[in-house]
Amino acid sequence: MGEISLRRRYDETARSEVYEVKLGEEFLMSSLFPVAEIELARLGLARTPGTGLDVVIGGLGLGYTAQAALEDPRIAAVTVVEYSEAVIDWHRRDLIPDTAGLAADPRVRLDQNDFFAAAMGEAGFHPDEPERRYDAVLLDIDHTPRHVLHSPHAAFYTVEGLRAASAHLRPGGCFAMWSDDPADDEFMAALAEVFTAVENREIWFDNPYTGGQSSNSIYLATRP
Numbered sequence: 523m524g525e526i527s528l529r530r531r532y533d534e535t536a537r538s539e540v541y542e543v544k545l546g547e548e549f550l551m552s553s554l555f556p557v558a559e560i561e562l563a564r565l566g567l568a569r570t571p572g573t574g575l576d577v578v579i580g581g582l583g584l585g586y587t588a589q590a591a592l593e594d595p596r597i598a599a600v601t602v603v604e605y606s607e608a609v610i611d612w613h614r615r616d617l618i619p620d621t622a623g624l625a626a627d628p629r630v631r632l633d634q635n636d637f638f639a640a641a642m643g644e645a646g647f648h649p650d651e652p653e654r655r656y657d658a659v660l661l662d663i664d665h666t667p668r669h670v671l672h673s674p675h676a677a678f679y680t681v682e683g684l685r686a687a688s689a690h691l692r693p694g695g696c697f698a699m700w701s702d703d704p705a706d707d708e709f710m711a712a713l714a715e716v717f718t719a720v721e722n723r724e725i726w727f728d729n730p731y732t733g734g735q736s737s738n739s740i741y742l743a744t745r746p
Contacts, residue, residue, distance in 0.1 A: 523672045524548075526606050528617060536730045541618055543583060543609075545671065553620060556586040557727035558700055558738035562660055563590035565723060565740050566698030567597075570658045574598040578647050578690075580637035580661040582609050585621030587662055587700075592627060600630050601647055603637040605663075610634055637663060638678045641687040655692040662700035667709040669702070679709055684716040691745040699741040709741070717743030 524546035533540045533554070541553040551559070567575070573596045579588050582604035591600055604610050610632045616622040625632055633647070641659070645652045664670040667679040677683050684697075691697065697717060705722035713720045720743045729736040 523605075526550075526608055528608075528612050533730075541584060541620075550671075551583050553584055553618070554730070555727060555736070555738075556584070556620070558725040558740065559583070559586040559662060560590040561723075561725050562662055562698055562700045562740055563587045563594075565742060566658050566660045566696050567591060567594045569719070569742060569744065570696045571694055572596070572657060575657040576654075577601070577658045577660065578603065578656050580641070580659065581663040582613065582632065583662065584618050585613055585624045587660055588630065589621045589624055591660065592624075592629065597629060600627075601633055602630065603633050603635050603640060603647060605634070605636055607634050637661070638675050638683075641690065642678060642683055643686075646690045654690075656690055656695060657692055658696040658698065659687065659691060660698050665702045667701065667706050679712065681712045681715045684712055688716050688745050693745055695745045697741075697743045697745065701739045701741060704737070704739050705741075713741065713743045718746050719744045 527544050529542045529544060531540055536554055543550040575596045576599045577591055579600060579602045582602050588600055588602050591597060612618060613625040624630060640647045648654050664675055670676050704724055710720060723740045724737050725740060726735045726737045
């Protein structure tokens with residue numbers, strides 16, 4: 523997919539130190555805009571019932587989603603599936619101050635793997651426990667269901683891909699996903715064929731570059 527890099531710089535506009543992840547020359551995420559990544563965990567877990575929650579997160583990035591999930595006192599285990607060994611290494615070395623200590627949390631397992639292959643495969647996220655089912659799956663990898671980082675990912679955003687992924691959730695479990703764009707009607711329809719209580723929440727945050735607000739969105743769905 524290209525060279526992934528972590529960049530630290532002082533931003534004159536924001537008047538703060540900024541950490542950014544880039545894939546080649548494409549920006550993936552910034553410590554300036556973590557609001558929707560945090561809300562991905564909060565909103566997803568808010569609709570997840572039970573205690574002793576066993577959660578899968580697709581994509582590690584700067585770690586904001588995983589860190590927010592760990593703040594829920596019901597969390598027992600978080601498996602973060604990350605494709606890039608380099609990203610996992612950043613966290614093991616605590617290079618990102620906002621999420622330092624994440625890799626050392628005993629509830630966390632950092633798994634270098636292809637989330638999409640695992641989600642659509644029968645063995646799932648723990649091949650040694652193929653029958654294991656999860657309370658929530660929180661996904662933040664591609665920009666949107668249509669703007670993917672790698673063409674094979676596109677198969678996930680279909681009814682067939684979502685149905686395969688839903689098989690790894692417990693009944694009543696939540697699937698939640700970050701997107702750079704507002705709700706995509708075609709993807710909402712695909713979600714509705716597999717899940718119930720499907721919705722999309724637009725998440726607004728301050729943008730120092732525009733002097734106004736920008737938004738991402740969160741898809742939420744429940745396995746019947």
